[in-house]
Amino acid sequence: MRKSKSRSKARLAASAGLTTGAVGAALLVAPTAALAAVSVTPPVVAPGDSVTIVDTDATFANGSNATASRVQILTSPGTTAPVCAATISTTSTTILAAEQAQTTSSTSAKSVTFKLPSGATAGTNGQVKKYVACVYDYAAGTTARQGNQNGYTINVGTPAVLNTPIGLSGGGNTVNVTTSTNVFANVPTIGAQFIAAGECASTYGTPVANLATTVSKTADNAVNLVVPAGVVSTTAAPAKYSLCFYNGTAGTSALITGSSYSAGYLTLSQGTGPWQGGNAINITSPNPFLAGVDDPGVTFEAAECAATYTAARNASVIEPVSAPRKVTNSRLAVTVPAPLYADQTAFNTALGSNMSLPWNLCVYAGTTNASSALIASHPYRVTTVQTSAGVTPKAGPALGGSLITVTGTAFPTTAGAITATLGGTPLTDITPISTTAFTARTPRHAPASNVSLVVTTAAGSHTLNSAFSYTSAVVANPKTAPNTRPIDVIINGVGFEGAPWSNTVTTGAHIFLTQGNYNNATVDALGTPRRANAPVADCNNVLVLSDTELVCRVDLTKRLNALGTAVLSGAPKYNAGITSVTGSRVIIGDGNPAFTQEDVGKAIIDPASTPKIPTGTVISAVISSTEAVMSNPASGVLSADDTIVIASTNSRVVPGIGTTNADDDITAPASTFTNADQGLYIAGPGIADATTITSQTGGTAAVLSANASATATVRAVVSSPNIAVPEGSYNLQYVSNAALNAVHTDTSYVQSAISSASTFTVSAF
Numbered sequence: 001m002r003k004s005k006s007r008s009k010a011r012l013a014a015s016a017g018l019t020t021g022a023v024g025a026a027l028l029v030a031p032t033a034a035l036a037a038v039s040v041t042p043p044v045v046a047p048g049d050s051v052t053i054v055d056t057d058a059t060f061a062n063g064s065n066a067t068a069s070r071v072q073i074l075t076s077p078g079t080t081a082p083v084c085a086a087t088i089s090t091t092s093t094t095i096l097a098a099e100q101a102q103t104t105s106s107t108s109a110k111s112v113t114f115k116l117p118s119g120a121t122a123g124t125n126g127q128v129k130k131y132v133a134c135v136y137d138y139a140a141g142t143t144a145r146q147g148n149q150n151g152y153t154i155n156v157g158t159p160a161v162l163n164t165p166i167g168l169s170g171g172g173n174t175v176n177v178t179t180s181t182n183v184f185a186n187v188p189t190i191g192a193q194f195i196a197a198g199e200c201a202s203t204y205g206t207p208v209a210n211l212a213t214t215v216s217k218t219a220d221n222a223v224n225l226v227v228p229a230g231v232v233s234t235t236a237a238p239a240k241y242s243l244c245f246y247n248g249t250a251g252t253s254a255l256i257t258g259s260s261y262s263a264g265y266l267t268l269s270q271g272t273g274p275w276q277g278g279n280a281i282n283i284t285s286p287n288p289f290l291a292g293v294d295d296p297g298v299t300f301e302a303a304e305c306a307a308t309y310t311a312a313r314n315a316s317v318i319e320p321v322s323a324p325r326k327v328t329n330s331r332l333a334v335t336v337p338a339p340l341y342a343d344q345t346a347f348n349t350a351l352g353s354n355m356s357l358p359w360n361l362c363v364y365a366g367t368t369n370a371s372s373a374l375i376a377s378h379p380y381r382v383t384t385v386q387t388s389a390g391v392t393p394k395a396g397p398a399l400g401g402s403l404i405t406v407t408g409t410a411f412p413t414t415a416g417a418i419t420a421t422l423g424g425t426p427l428t429d430i431t432p433i434s435t436t437a438f439t440a441r442t443p444r445h446a447p448a449s450n451v452s453l454v455v456t457t458a459a460g461s462h463t464l465n466s467a468f469s470y471t472s473a474v475v476a477n478p479k480t481a482p483n484t485r486p487i488d489v490i491i492n493g494v495g496f497e498g499a500p501w502s503n504t505v506t507t508g509a510h511i512f513l514t515q516g517n518y519n520n521a522t523v524d525a526l527g528t529p530r531r532a533n534a535p536v537a538d539c540n541n542v543l544v545l546s547d548t549e550l551v552c553r554v555d556l557t558k559r560l561n562a563l564g565t566a567v568l569s570g571a572p573k574y575n576a577g578i579t580s581v582t583g584s585r586v587i588i589g590d591g592n593p594a595f596t597q598e599d600v601g602k603a604i605i606d607p608a609s610t611p612k613i614p615t616g617t618v619i620s621a622v623i624s625s626t627e628a629v630m631s632n633p634a635s636g637v638l639s640a641d642d643t644i645v646i647a648s649t650n651s652r653v654v655p656g657i658g659t660t661n662a663d664d665d666i667t668a669p670a671s672t673f674t675n676a677d678q679g680l681y682i683a684g685p686g687i688a689d690a691t692t693i694t695s696q697t698g699g700t701a702a703v704l705s706a707n708a709s710a711t712a713t714v715r716a717v718v719s720s721p722n723i724a725v726p727e728g729s730y731n732l733q734y735v736s737n738a739a740l741n742a743v744h745t746d747t748s749y750v751q752s753a754i755s756s757a758s759t760f761t762v763s764a765f
Contacts, residue, residue, distance in 0.1 A: 040152055043200045043242040043258035044128055044159045047121050050100070051154055052113040053133065058147035060112045061137045069146060070138040071098035071114045073154065077132040082149035084134030087142075096120060098133070112147075116156065125220075126158030126181030127247075127256040130202065155200060158183050160245065160259040163416045164271070166238060166379060168286060169263045171227035175243075178415050182220035183245075183257045190215040190223060191246035191253050194231050194261065200244035204253040215245070231263045236374045237305060237360075238264030265289060266363075266378040272356055272458030274385040275347045277338040279460055281380075283363070288329035289376050297364035297372050298324040298334050300380065305362035309372035315340055324363075332363065339382060347384070355412060355435075356383035356459075381458070384410040388455050388464040391422075397473030397755065398494040399548075400444040404468070407437050412457050422468050423451030444548065446495050447472040447750045472752035474511070476732045480761040483724040484650075486555040489539055489760075493734055493752065497547040502738070503540045506565055510735050511539040511552050513725065517754055518733045522741040531740060534564025537725050539732065556725045556762055557650075562598050570721045571690040572647035572683040573599070580612075580638040585620075585630045590640070594625035601726030603649045604630055607684065607715040612636035618649060618726070643715075645683050651719035659686050659708035666708070671699045677718060684716030693718070730760045 037056045045051045061069045070088055073096040077083050091097045101114035112135055123129040132151040137144050158181045167173040184190060192215045193207040210230025215223045223245075233239035243261045246253040266289075269282035290296055297309040302316040313319060318337045325333045339359075341347040351357060361380045366372035388408040396402030404427075412418060413432040420427045420440060427440035445451075453467035474493040481487040491511055502508025512518055512535035519532035537560055539552035561568040577590030587604070589595055599619045606613040614632045621629040638644065645651075658667035673696035680693050688706040696702040734752040736742075742749050752758065 038148070038152065038199075039197070040154060040199055042159055042260055043244065044155045044157045045116060046159055047156055048116055048118065050113055050115045051133075052111055053135070053147070053152045054111040055147050055152075056110050058110065058135075060110070060135060060146055068102040068138070069112050070136045070143070071101045071112065072096065072134045072136070073098055073117060073120055074132040074134060074151065075119065077151065082145075083132055084145050084149055084151045086145050088136045088138070093119070116154070120154070120156050122157040122181075125185050126179065126183050128155045128157035128254075128258075130154070131156055153199065153202075155255065155258065157257055160243065160257045161414055162243065162259050162261060163414070165260060166262040166264060166271070167227055167231075168267060169231070169233040169239070169265050170286075171229050171231045171263070173227050175225055175227060175261075176416060177223045177225065177245075177259075179221045179257060184217055184223060185220040187217075187247045187256065189248050190217060191249040192223075192225055192243065193246075194228065194241040194243055196239065196241055198242060200242050200255050200258045202255055203251060204246040204249060204255075205251050212249075227261075227263075231261070233263045233265060237377045238262035238379065262379065264376070264378055266361075266376050268361065268378055268380065270458065270460070271379070272381040272383055273336050274460055275339055275341055275357075275382040276385075277336040277382075279336050281334055281336060281361070283332040283334065283361070283378070285330045285376070289363070290326055290332060291329045293326070293365050293375070295366055296324050296326055296332060296375075297367040298332070299362045299364075300337060300339075301360045301362050302358075303360070305360050305374050305377040307374055308370050309364035309367055309374075311367065311369050313340075334361075336380075344384070351384075356381040383459045385459045385462060386410040386412075386418075386455055386457055387462050388453055388467070391453060391464070391467045394467070395469040395471050396442050397753065397757075398445055398447045398470040399473050399475065399492065400442045402442040403439060404442060405433075405437055405439050406453065406455065408455070408462075408464075409436060410459070411435050411438055411455075412459075418455065418457055420453060420455045422453050423448055423470060442468070442470075444494055445470045447752075472734055472750050473755055473758065474732060474734050474752045475757040476760055479759060480763060481554070481556055482765050483556040483727065483762050484765070485557065486553050488551055488553050489732070491539070491550050491552060491732065491734070492548055493550075494548055495750070496544050496550050499544075499734075499736060501542045501544070503538075504738075505535070505538050505560065506738055506740065508738060510535070510738050511542070511550075511554075512564075512733050512735055512738075513537040513539060513554060513760060514731050514733050515728070517731070518735060518751060520735070520738070520740060520742050521744065528563070529740060530563045534562065535560055536730060557720070558722045559601070559725045562596065568598055568723045569690075570648045570681060570719060570723050572645050572651075572681050572717060572719055574645050574683040574687075574689065574717075575643050575685075576646070577640040578604075578638055578642065578644040579640055580630075580634040582636050583633045585633045587628050587630055587634075587638070587644075589626050589628070591626045595619075595622045595628045596625070597622050598723075599628065599646055601649075602646050602723060603651055603719075605645045605647060605651060605653065605717050606638075607643060607645060607653045607717050609655070609715070612638055612642070613644070619646065643685060645717040645719075647681065647683065647717055647719035648721075648723050650722075650724065651717055653715060654682075654718050655715045656713060657682075657684060657716045658713050659684075659710060661686075661709060661711045662707050664704045664707050666702050666704060668700055668702065673699050673702050677702070679721060681719045681721060682716050683719070684714045686710030686712055686714065687716065692721070725762050727762050727764050730762060732758050732760050 039054045096117040096119045098114040131154045134151045135147045158179045163176040191204045193212040213228045241261045244258040273279045300318045320337045359380045363376045364372040392405045425443040429441040432438045449469045450466040453464040477490045499509035521532045539554040541553045543551045559568045573593045580587045617632040620631045656669045686708045692705045736750040737746045
């Protein structure tokens with residue numbers, strides 16, 4: 001068996017540092033001086049947490065809890081030696097009793113661990129407040145002081161969390177630092193220095209060369225720093241440093257927070273892994289630490305790596321099942337062995353309230369028992385690999401930005417410890433809530449259904465299949481326009497560059513204006529196959545600016561027909577034998593011509609000199625081919641012989657039109673016509689259906705596209721050849737294929753979802 005004393009010796013390499021495996025191993029076996037006589041860890045301890053004092057010049061009483069060394073915390077320590085009383089004092093507001101004080105089981109204990117009492121609090125914004133801990137012997141039946149007569153300085157505050165807390169010897173890497181309180185608030189200049197194997201000094205002082213570094217403040221609780229070149233390791237084991245932060249860079253600047261940092265010669269591809277083992281680790285170094293080593297030995301050890309290799313498998317030493325693989329002189333691959341935990345319950349018992357358990361990866365110059373020397377080591381932790389159980393909501397727009405909540409187990413709660421992808425694209429703004437949930441923002445992603453969520457932590461990755469669907473969505477700007485002219489609209493979405501855009505409304509990709517949700521599934525309307533919900537208008541002439549942005553033009557003066565296949569004709573419907581009664585909005589026709597759903601939104605005009613239908617009235621609903629509803633009630637009785645006209649809302653009544661039987665020439669009062677009337681429809685007694693004005697002369701005469709059937713002076717209606725999109729609320733939707741029934745026949749069919757961002761309002765002005 002391995003001698004326990006081998007673990008207590010410090011193993012230092014040559015002053016030049018760790019070189020090659022064979023040479024380095026020879027330099028590491030000689031015992032040298034121990035670490036500093038006194039250390040207090042962590043450098044900054046949170047209120048209510050535990051702190052450990054190591055004093056190699058002291059021997060603390062053995063035991064735990066009530067039978068262990070007693071620790072008292074002085075809130076206002078004096079400056080006269082000895083600071084600590086010779087025996088235990090009576091507790092008070094200035095003398096606090098520590099909780100759960102205990103020492104090691106060794107007969108020559110050099111450390112004592114205790115929990116801070118509730119009265120030991122941090123300073124402003126969680127910055128450091130100093131206390132002194134005094135240790136006494138109570139287990140031996142006395143209350144005599146032990147250890148340093150002036151006690152041990154305890155820095156109580158909000159500890160800094162480092163990402164990552166270990167790096168390569170020689171620095172150069174960036175460390176992200178966060179705190180749970182705004183420790184750096186009102187601190188414009190932050191001083192930072194690394195202190196080797198020692199405690200954080202109370203003031204900045206004069207840092208050792210190459211151990212101070214520049215700090216970049218990113219928030220009141222976050223900074224970044226580059227590890228300086230002086231942070232090095234000269235031993236097989238990583239060298240430990242205290243990283244200390246101050247409220248400036250003057251010599252008197254006070255300590256505000258700190259943490260522990262280590263520098264070593266190895267980098268692990270995975271510093272934390274599942275307690276079940278089985279994961280592969282890539283071990284690399286900038287130095288050829290395996291030079292001259294053909295058969296490296298590797299163990300995972302619960303305590304400090306031993307000086308020599310031991311072929312063992314017990315509660316504290318585990319060998320890999322498969323032999324380590326030397327890839328190069330500076331690279332080693334190994335599979336983590338299964339630790340000695342029978343099951344999850346057994347591991348949870350060992351884990352207690354911790355997030356993970358510490359082990360060490362130890363690399364030796366060979367596999368000869370008790371003689372192959374240690375050449376390098378690195379901390380390694382085991383934990384429960386997180387699982388993902390669900391995502392809420394389960395769908396969101398492909399544009400991204402949706403806030404989702406991921407539930408599961410064993411999530412780390414440290415900021416930056418979780419990364420995740422959804423459909424292969426990284427989530428952003430990941431915020432831990434607890435060990436069972438975190439929130440995040442979805443990224444932009446091409447529309448897709450049932451994509452996988454992959455959550456990765458230091459413990460490994462877990463995949464949840466069919467976790468989320470990216471629904472196609474668009475954002476329109478502007479969101480309103482009049483139905484009197486065309487307008488350009490900016491559309492934001494995803495996947496525009498590869499879309500097959502078309503100006504033919506039955507093929508290719510389109511941005512459609514729809515009432516309700518567009519549906520191109522086939523329905524049979526009176527023997528005519530048609531879309532279940534066809535578009536109202538087409539935003540065409542698409543100009544793609546990027547994969548996520550385009551400009552299209554929608555002409556709201558031109559409405560599509562009920563089939564959505566062409567622009568709706570504005571030809572007026574004249575003299576349909578329409579009747580109604582005073583005060584009623586219902587009109588009855590003779591079915592010749594019949595009412596259709598295309599009539600909704602059209603103007604209904606009474607050209608009589610005293611009209612019984614108010615100006616501006618439109619058809620608001622069609623009940624059947626012979627029954628419809630007007631937007632305004634009739635002001636009188638409509639008889640079947642009244643010449644009612646259904647036409648575009650862009651219409652006007654023109655009195656005094658003179659027609660001649662079998663002649664296409666008409667006359668009119670002065671200034672009746674202009675050149676703008678050419679191509680407009682005209683309807684009235686003796687004028688054939690779908691007749692248009694082909695030309696005009698002097699405003700008093702015009703030529704029609706068909707001969708009149710009577711000689712008379714009539715009141716006619718002149719109207720636009722197009723029907724405007726009715727006022728109201730619509731949606732702009734992206735459609736990847738406008739063909740009939742494409743939703744069922746095109747396996748790659750995509751249609752954007754309706755959202756508040758895609759709504760569009762059509763107004764009359």
